[in-house]
Amino acid sequence: xxxxQESGPGLVxxxxxxxxxxxxxxxxxxxSSYYWGWIRQPPGKGLExxxxxxxxxxxxxxxxxKSRVTISVDTSKNQFxxxxxxxxxxxxxVYYCARLGVQWLVRPWGQGTLVTVSS
Amino acid sequence: xxxxxxxxxxxxxxxxxxxxxxxxASQSISSWLAWYQQKPGKAPKLLIYKASSLESGVPSRFxxxxxxxxxxxxxxxxxxxxxxxxxxxxxxxxTLTFGGGTKVEIK
Numbered sequence: 001x002x003x004x005q006e007s008g009p010g011l012v013x014x015x016x017x018x019x020x021x022x023x024x025x026x027x028x029x030x031x032s033s034y035y036w037g038w039i040r041q042p043p044g045k046g047l048e049x050x051x052x053x054x055x056x057x058x059x060x061x062x063x064x065x066k067s068r069v070t071i072s073v074d075t076s077k078n079q080f081x082x083x084x085x086x087x088x089x090x091x092x093x094v095y096y097c098a099r100l101g102v103q104w105l106v107r108p109w110g111q112g113t114l115v116t117v118s119s
Numbered sequence: 120x121x122x123x124x125x126x127x128x129x130x131x132x133x134x135x136x137x138x139x140x141x142x143x144a145s146q147s148i149s150s151w152l153a154w155y156q157q158k159p160g161k162a163p164k165l166l167i168y169k170a171s172s173l174e175s176g177v178p179s180r181f182x183x184x185x186x187x188x189x190x191x192x193x194x195x196x197x198x199x200x201x202x203x204x205x206x207x208x209x210x211x212x213x214t215l216t217f218g219g220g221t222k223v224e225i226k
Contacts, residue, residue, distance in 0.1 A: 037215070047163065047206055049215035060213040063120065096162055103151050103169070104210040109162035 002027040004097050004110035012091075012117050018084040022097030022110060029078045030055040035100040038071060038082045040093040041112075048093075052100055053080055087117045121145050121211050125218035131226040138194040140221045142207035147187045153208045154183055154192045156201075157220075163206060167192065197223070 008020035022036070029036060037052035051061040053071045061069050065084070073080040084091060094112040101107065122145040132138050142152065150170040155163035165174045167183035170190055180195045194201055202225055207218040 039215075046220045047208075047217040049217065052213070052215070062214070098162075100215075103153075104215055105153055105165060105168050106155070106163070106208065106215075107165045107174075109164075112162055 002099065002108055004099065004108065006095060006097050006110045006113040008113065008115070010114060010116060012087055012115060013119050014088055014117055015086055018082070018087050018091060018115055018117070020082045020095055020097075020113065020115070022080050022082075024078045024080075024099075029073065029080065030075050033101070035060075035104065036073070036080045037098050037100045037104075037106070039096045039098060039106065039109075041096070042090075042093040050082065050084075050095075052104070089117050091115070092117045120214065121148060121209055121216055123207055123209055123216050123218040125205075125207055125221050127221060128219060129222045129224060131224045132197050133226045134197055134199060136197045136226075138197050138201075138223060140192045140205055140207075140223075142185075142190045142192070142218050144188045144190075144209055148209045148211055150186045151210050152183075152185070152190050153210075154181075155206045155208060156203045157206065158203045166205075194223075 003025045005023045012018045035052045038050040051071045053059045068085045070083040096112045097110040098106045124143045126141050152170045154167040157163040171183045182193050204220045204222045206220050
């Protein structure tokens with residue numbers, strides 16, 4: 001059964017870079033059938049797609065975040081990562097990693113990790 | 120960019136009620152719409168895909184319909200486990216957009 005697990009600092013200072021890694025187990029990140037993505041949810045608010053990556057390294061980003069986002073993949077470690085630069089309090093959210101299937105259906109999801117931006 | 124608008128944002132209902140949630144797309148997305156259920160502190164769970172296809176393991180009281188720009192999620196008889204927040208999601212040209220969510224509360 002495929003599982004995804006987010007990891008990274010739970011607290012980031014304003015203006016710094018948020019960095020998270022998603023480790024995939026129970027399946028290969030190099031499958032040609034799937035993309036891999038990051039989605040976030042500010043406390044008490046809705047879901048926002050951040051971006052997605054294919055195992056080859058092709059990336060797609062939310063236009064509203066594109067200037068600050070970098071998503072990368074490490075197939076040797078079965079991991080993909082998120083970097084979000086110049087963070088502010090508005091970037092405080094639960095960050096989920098997930099697998100994107102046909103028509104980018106999101107399943108499964110990681111459990112999510114809360115990242116707080118505060119000095 | 121395609122925008123997804125859900126209504127209502129909050130819905131109060133009783134166990135056994137029939138519940139309908141609407142999702143509208145700012146332009147046609149054919150049938151490329153999914154519905155997710157999210158409970159507090161948990162990741163969302165896929166319920167419906169391609170507008171009306173039921174995900175494996177999801178109770179048959181959940182159903183979806185629609186195409187083009189207007190879609191609905193219906194719960195035929197609300198159960199205690201169904202009180203949660205529901206999101207629609209579209210995929211188009213390598214972008215994902217979620218609706219703002221509908222919280223189903225106990226009346």
